[in-house]
Amino acid sequence: MLTKFHPLSWISFLCQHIGAMILAMCVMVGKLSAFVFDTMRHAVTPPWYPQKILAQFVSIGFFSLAVVGMTALFSGMVIALQSYTGFSRFNAEGAVANVVVLTITRELAPVLAGLMLAARVGASIAAEIGTMRVTEQIDALRTLNVNPMKYLVVPRVLAGFIMLPILVFIADIIGVMGGWLVGVYVLDFSSASYINQTLDFVTWADVNSGLIKAAVFGLIVTIMGCYNGYHSGRGAQGVGRATTNAVVSSAILILIFNYILTQVLFS
Amino acid sequence: MTDYKIQMKNVHKSFGSKHILRGIDLNVEKGTSMVIIGGSGTGKSVSLKCILGLIQPDSGSIKIDGEETTEYNEQERDALMRKFGMLFQGGALFDSLPVWQNVAFGLIHAENMSHKDAHDVAVEKLKAVGLGSKVADLFPAELSGGMQKRVSLARAIATNPEIIFFDEPTTGLDPIMADVINDLIVQCVRDLGATALTITHDMASVRKIADHVSMIYDGQIIWSDTIKHLDRSGSAFVDQFIHGRADGPITKHVSMTD
Numbered sequence: 001m002l003t004k005f006h007p008l009s010w011i012s013f014l015c016q017h018i019g020a021m022i023l024a025m026c027v028m029v030g031k032l033s034a035f036v037f038d039t040m041r042h043a044v045t046p047p048w049y050p051q052k053i054l055a056q057f058v059s060i061g062f063f064s065l066a067v068v069g070m071t072a073l074f075s076g077m078v079i080a081l082q083s084y085t086g087f088s089r090f091n092a093e094g095a096v097a098n099v100v101v102l103t104i105t106r107e108l109a110p111v112l113a114g115l116m117l118a119a120r121v122g123a124s125i126a127a128e129i130g131t132m133r134v135t136e137q138i139d140a141l142r143t144l145n146v147n148p149m150k151y152l153v154v155p156r157v158l159a160g161f162i163m164l165p166i167l168v169f170i171a172d173i174i175g176v177m178g179g180w181l182v183g184v185y186v187l188d189f190s191s192a193s194y195i196n197q198t199l200d201f202v203t204w205a206d207v208n209s210g211l212i213k214a215a216v217f218g219l220i221v222t223i224m225g226c227y228n229g230y231h232s233g234r235g236a237q238g239v240g241r242a243t244t245n246a247v248v249s250s251a252i253l254i255l256i257f258n259y260i261l262t263q264v265l266f267s
Numbered sequence: 268m269t270d271y272k273i274q275m276k277n278v279h280k281s282f283g284s285k286h287i288l289r290g291i292d293l294n295v296e297k298g299t300s301m302v303i304i305g306g307s308g309t310g311k312s313v314s315l316k317c318i319l320g321l322i323q324p325d326s327g328s329i330k331i332d333g334e335e336t337t338e339y340n341e342q343e344r345d346a347l348m349r350k351f352g353m354l355f356q357g358g359a360l361f362d363s364l365p366v367w368q369n370v371a372f373g374l375i376h377a378e379n380m381s382h383k384d385a386h387d388v389a390v391e392k393l394k395a396v397g398l399g400s401k402v403a404d405l406f407p408a409e410l411s412g413g414m415q416k417r418v419s420l421a422r423a424i425a426t427n428p429e430i431i432f433f434d435e436p437t438t439g440l441d442p443i444m445a446d447v448i449n450d451l452i453v454q455c456v457r458d459l460g461a462t463a464l465t466i467t468h469d470m471a472s473v474r475k476i477a478d479h480v481s482m483i484y485d486g487q488i489i490w491s492d493t494i495k496h497l498d499r500s501g502s503a504f505v506d507q508f509i510h511g512r513a514d515g516p517i518t519k520h521v522s523m524t525d
Contacts, residue, residue, distance in 0.1 A: 047376075049376070135357055135359055136355045136356070136357060136359040137359050137360075137361055137362075139316070139319075139321050139353075139355065139359065140353070140355055140359040140360075140361070142319070142320075142321055142348065143319060143321075143348065143351055143352070143353040143432075144348075144372050144373040144376070144377060144422070144426075145345060145348040145349055145373055145376075145377035145426075146372070146373070146376045146377055147345075151376070
């Protein structure tokens with residue numbers, strides 16, 4: 001059927017869709033807030049499942065070590081290289097060690113570790129819990145008198161909250177080491193002076209700000225993974241969408257909160 | 268007065284614009300086996316999940332042992348859940364746990380039984396559904412569909428529930444295995460003295476396990492009586508359904524609404 005083109009119909013079409021999107025976003029924010037509140041409530045009330053919590057510490061923390069370590073190592077290395085070539089333009093090559101330690105601890109270690117965790121852990125949480133939702137395993141938990149929030153969500157969120165700062169602390173060290181490797185073996189700095197300069201320059205405030213960011217990012221990744229999995233749609237498509245949403249939304253939230261936290265922590 | 272274990276009165280539930288339950292009335296007597304029949308999408312599963320509290324109905328009353336449950340808070344709901352056991356359609360076994368931990372799950376996590384005792388109970392319950400102790404250490408993915416159903420049944424009865432729900436227990440099984448499961452259901456329910464509520468569209472299963480039959484259609488119970496009246500129901504809807512005819516009031520209604 002051929003309908004006559006009318007500019008007003010386009011405007012109304014556009015308004016309808018923008019309105020629907022804003023409404024859907026409000027609903028989502030409300031549901032997410034309720035989910036976060038519920039998670040917190042269940043985290044502080046018994047029963048707890050220590051075995052489950054421990055297992056998540058290992059799977060989220062320990063098994064992310066390699067990927068986070070690699071990310072930090074090469075980030076530290078590339079910063080040393082980039083800052084050297086950049087700073088040599090105005091004869092400030094001596095600042096390489098300072099730049100590396102500052103960027104790694106304050107910014108790159110927490111953000112990159114957060115993003116890697118979103119890809120590695122957020123996706124797998126969403127897929128696992130989503131599949132459990134689709135195959136009625138979450139309903140089965142309820143009928144067996146075990147609260148799925150306590151059994152599935154709390155251990156994961158707790159592990160993200162505690163393990164990501166630890167991972168980032170390790171990443172700080174590995175990242176600085178990456179810078180040192182390039183500084184000493186490629187740029188011909190003296191090893192002792194590079195290390196001294198790093199340790200003299202860095203403050204606990206720099207490191208702590210990164211760790212605080214990491215704790216928040218750990219929460220974001222695990223909560224978005226759990227939330228999307230928990231509210232997964234039907235079938236393989238539903239789980240696929242839940243996984244994508246978990247990764248994309250936590251990546252974006254990490255970048256947004258990174259800015260907000262930087263503003264708050266260094267103002 | 269008859270002793271009702273489950274009473275649903277005028278229960279309504281909508282999902283978005285879809286009005287699934289349009290006033291369900293259902294009474295299940297204590298210690299009997301009620302089977303709800305009906306086509307796909309008529310509200311069978313939703314009714315079951317409303318009783319279990321997995322879905323909150325929009326309105327109406329659901330009483331268990333004469334007590335209103337729709338307004339229960341979390342603690343009361345948890346206490347009520349202890350009375351329930353459920354066999355899910357797809358089994359819903361936890362694939363990360365070995366079979367015995369699946370069966371013993373409620374005992375370990377909700378009733379704080381020690382692993383050793385729970386293991387013994389699990390093996391005993393597996394035996395009750397015809398599975399040997401060798402199966403106990405396998406993972407659900409290593410079992411056939413029929414065996415998974417048996418494990419799921421063992422899990423449903425592990426905590427000796429007062430009410431057991433069966434969601435399409437024979438779907439996806441060959442006729443012989445379906446009959447085995449039916450026998451097990453009858454036997455388990457009788458041994459526990461439990462009240463059973465089953466939803467199915469498998470008529471062989473209905474004739475085997477039902478004391479009472481209710482037919483759900485378009486979100487309402489349109490017929491309810493004892494199994495021996497099923498063939499003389501006097502309802503054209505029931506007749507069409509139990510004989511599986513393509514022509515009749517159900518299909519006529521569907522084609523009219525489309």
